[in-house]
Amino acid sequence: MGIRTLIKEEKAGFPEPVYFIHSKDRYLLRDAELRVRKTISTSPDSLSIEIFDADLPGSQQIDPASIANSLMTPGFFGEKKAVLIRNAHKINAKTMKKILPKLIPPPPDVLIVILSEKAPPQDIKKESRIKVLHLELKGNALIEWTIKRAEQKGIRINREVAEILAGMTSENIGQIERELEKLTLLGKEEITPHDLSGVISGGIETSIFALTTRLTSKDQEGVFRLFHSMRDTLEPIPALGAINWKYGQLASKGGKPEYYRKVFKEIHEADLLLKSSGGEYPLEDLLVRLLQI
Incomplete structure (x- = not known):
């Protein structure tokens, strides 16, 4: 499912020069970005992290020349430099072909992470220097994740509760996360199906x-x-x-x-x-x- 690989890469400090991380679930993409940011710097406003977002309008859109200039700027205070490209699925094929040659290979001590809601195009799939991660949580894997995530928040849920949460949210991970947060407010260590009524949306x-x-x-x-x-x-x-x-x-x-x-x-x-x-x-x-x- 790619989640375990992502955690493994995080523990290793994201050693590859370029990552293409894709998922249909925005929550998983935000989580991946957060992991990268924490690896690069403890400061949320670190100048060693530069973000390009293809979802921004007009002149703020991604420009290949701007990305190239960013890659040549080192990280601050000896930190590794990270360049994040969000919403890569919104970059048209012509622009992406102009961007790729500027990304590979990146300068030493520069990490490039491309985040997309769609699978990578063939040009990226064929590039051996880009590590592709597909993040997905469905079915049994999602149930197990929900149970573990609840534990991380200080509450215990059994499989029945996790399945109810998955079904009610149509397996939307971000919504499951929000509902678990609500359940922590009950002040109980163990949550039962009865506890869900009146707390969960719906x-x-x-x-x-x-x-x-x-x-x-x-x-x-x-x-x-x-x-x-x-x-x-x-x-x-x-x-x-x-x-x-x-x-x-x-x-x-x-x-x-x-x-x-x-x-x-x-x-x-x-x-x-x-x-x-x-x-x-x-x-x-x-x-x-x-x-x-």
């Missing part, structure tokens, strides 16, 4: 994901006890979406294809019924049928 959705967890573990009594406790505030469409997401996560791990074929068939039919008739009864009937598969 309120009732937390109960929906708790319901889904019980459903996939075949906890029939738990499913209907929770379902009946939330009937007055339940919105069937979001509930169905949560159920679909949870089973999708399980199916992605492989195995039991015939079982999941039946599951998604039942969910699809329930979706059609909900959209044509509304109400909660198609959902209640779905719960019964899923428990019976």
